[in-house]
Amino acid sequence: MTSVADHQARNTGTNTAAPQATEIVAELRTTFATGRTKPLGWRLRQLEGIARLVTERESDIAAALASDLGRNAHDSWFGDIASTKGEADYAIRHLKKWMRPKRVGVPLALMPGRASYRYEALGVVMVIGPWNYPFYLCLGPMIGALAAGNCVVLKPSEHALASSAAMAELIPQYLDGEAVKVVEGEAQITQDLIDARLDHIFFTGGTEIGRKVMEAAAPHLTPVTLELGGKSPVIVTKDADIEVAARRIVWGKLINSGQTCLAPDYVLVEDLVKDQLVTRLKSELAEMRVGEDPGQKIVNERQFGRLKGLLDEKPGQVVVGGQSDATSIEPTIIVDADPQSALMNAEIFGPILPVLGVNSLSDAIAFINSREKPLAAYIFSNSKADQRRVFEEVPSGGVTANHTLMHVLAPQLPFGGVGDSGIGAYHGKWGFECFSHRKSTLVMRARPDLRMIYTPYSDRDKKLLRRLA
Numbered sequence: 001m002t003s004v005a006d007h008q009a010r011n012t013g014t015n016t017a018a019p020q021a022t023e024i025v026a027e028l029r030t031t032f033a034t035g036r037t038k039p040l041g042w043r044l045r046q047l048e049g050i051a052r053l054v055t056e057r058e059s060d061i062a063a064a065l066a067s068d069l070g071r072n073a074h075d076s077w078f079g080d081i082a083s084t085k086g087e088a089d090y091a092i093r094h095l096k097k098w099m100r101p102k103r104v105g106v107p108l109a110l111m112p113g114r115a116s117y118r119y120e121a122l123g124v125v126m127v128i129g130p131w132n133y134p135f136y137l138c139l140g141p142m143i144g145a146l147a148a149g150n151c152v153v154l155k156p157s158e159h160a161l162a163s164s165a166a167m168a169e170l171i172p173q174y175l176d177g178e179a180v181k182v183v184e185g186e187a188q189i190t191q192d193l194i195d196a197r198l199d200h201i202f203f204t205g206g207t208e209i210g211r212k213v214m215e216a217a218a219p220h221l222t223p224v225t226l227e228l229g230g231k232s233p234v235i236v237t238k239d240a241d242i243e244v245a246a247r248r249i250v251w252g253k254l255i256n257s258g259q260t261c262l263a264p265d266y267v268l269v270e271d272l273v274k275d276q277l278v279t280r281l282k283s284e285l286a287e288m289r290v291g292e293d294p295g296q297k298i299v300n301e302r303q304f305g306r307l308k309g310l311l312d313e314k315p316g317q318v319v320v321g322g323q324s325d326a327t328s329i330e331p332t333i334i335v336d337a338d339p340q341s342a343l344m345n346a347e348i349f350g351p352i353l354p355v356l357g358v359n360s361l362s363d364a365i366a367f368i369n370s371r372e373k374p375l376a377a378y379i380f381s382n383s384k385a386d387q388r389r390v391f392e393e394v395p396s397g398g399v400t401a402n403h404t405l406m407h408v409l410a411p412q413l414p415f416g417g418v419g420d421s422g423i424g425a426y427h428g429k430w431g432f433e434c435f436s437h438r439k440s441t442l443v444m445r446a447r448p449d450l451r452m453i454y455t456p457y458s459d460r461d462k463k464l465l466r467r468l469a
Contacts, residue, residue: 021189021193021196022196024153024183026196027181028124028152028179029151032121032124036179037149037150038121040096043146043148046146046176046179047088048088049175050139050146050175051085052174053173053175054081054085055085057166058077060166061076062081064134065080068159068163068299069132069160069259070257070328078255079136080133080136081135083140084139086409087139087411087431088139090428091143091144091411091431098119098147098429098432101116103115107469109465109469110442113443113444115440117440118438119148119438121435122437123150123151124151124152124199125145125150125198125201125435126154127142127153127154127155128155128202128203128205129141129155130157130204130205131157131159131163132256132299133256134156134160134167138156138167140431144426144430144431144434144435145202145435146175148433148434149436150199150200151179152179152181153181153182153183154167154180154183155184155193156168158184158185158187159299160299164184190213194216195220198220200222200223201217201222201223202224202225202435203224204227204228204261205227207421210226210422214423224423225416225425226424227261227415227416227417228375228422229347230261230347230372231265231344231371231372232262232265232375232377232378232396233266233267233367234378234380235267235361235364235365235368235378235379235390236249236269237270238270239381239383240273240382242273242280243280245380246280246283246284247284249267249353249378250353251404252378253351253353253404254351257297257351258349258350259298261349262404263404264378265347265354266355267353267356268358268363269355269356270357270359270360270364274357278355281333281355285320285331286320293328295323295325296329296330296351303349304324304326304327304328304329307329307349307350308324310342310343310346310348310350310352311324313341313342315334315343316334316338316354317335318333318334320333321351321352322334329350329352330351331352332351334355335355361389365390369394372421373417373418374396374397375398375417375421375422376405377400378399379400380401380402381401381402387401396421397415398413398415408427413427413428414426414427414428415427416430452464
């Protein structure tokens, strides 16, 4: 089996010797065994620490994101800071309620028993973060893990070095350093931590590496949550508000240079309004880029080369953009892209937007469903019937009508993928449940103690037991 380290080493060009992963996990297990992470007060202090971290150290976070991703301060606040604080604040308000045991009924045969279930911390869990929203996608899962009372080892992405270093410096200042460990390094440390036998692994990243994480966890029967990606489609129907649709599609595509797992990956627009939409997309793109550099920064040379290769294939008609320099690519719109091209079969994860015409909504749904299930789907339509069709007929992690990206910001909603776009969900209560074991409890009275329950059974006993079952 190819390990996570072997796979990533080919991409990073290195296979650094790991720190003592076994000792790190052992230290966390010792902390967990004391029971200190179980009380409500401890959990709330950790969540409040995360909220204070992103608020008080906003300038440090913005500087790290500028270094890694070329992001401006406002986009850093929106993408990594406000979103993280919103999750933490929501968990703080609701955690006491989430922790309460839940009473349930029992069948007649178990009366007068009392049944309930409660949420129990798993123990020592690992969060493996990505490079594209390094703070939000590391701290967001940690909110669920800490709310559930776990100890956490955090492995930030080695492809966002400044952000990784910032987390290693800042997190011990705000969280319990004996219960939360930040481990930096190349891919080998991830493999070693998995081999140290954790109680849960939470991974955010690409589908290919997600498979390797699951393979590495399998020998230890370690459960995994995989938050992956995929090609998130946008459908625009003939009765959509074209101006608003174009503006919101472009906005969703431009954020973080298109390096967003939920970014609109391609557009399927009904032929009757295709030309109108393309014209409006071009004008909205020009308006949003006023005063900006022509190109948008791509995180590293490997990702840049991959995106440039998609453009060099010339899969369709470039109507705007298409140029690049050593580290950036112009936001690009490609019309009538070849459905068999790499552009239309691999997740783009960059500022390139293919637009294809379709005859009808039914054709758009059939096109999407002929491919792997996406992390998100978007429908722009003023028809509630059309919206309902996409909600019901397109399997995806989530669906938003008349906007892009926004459902990720609602902690009241579960967030996760399906099929190739992920396993499991988190945010809000679902993050708390993701890192908890639902333990069943049943209390039976000593009396009455009906003799007919026990062998040997008379014919009368058997008849009565069948009635009670």
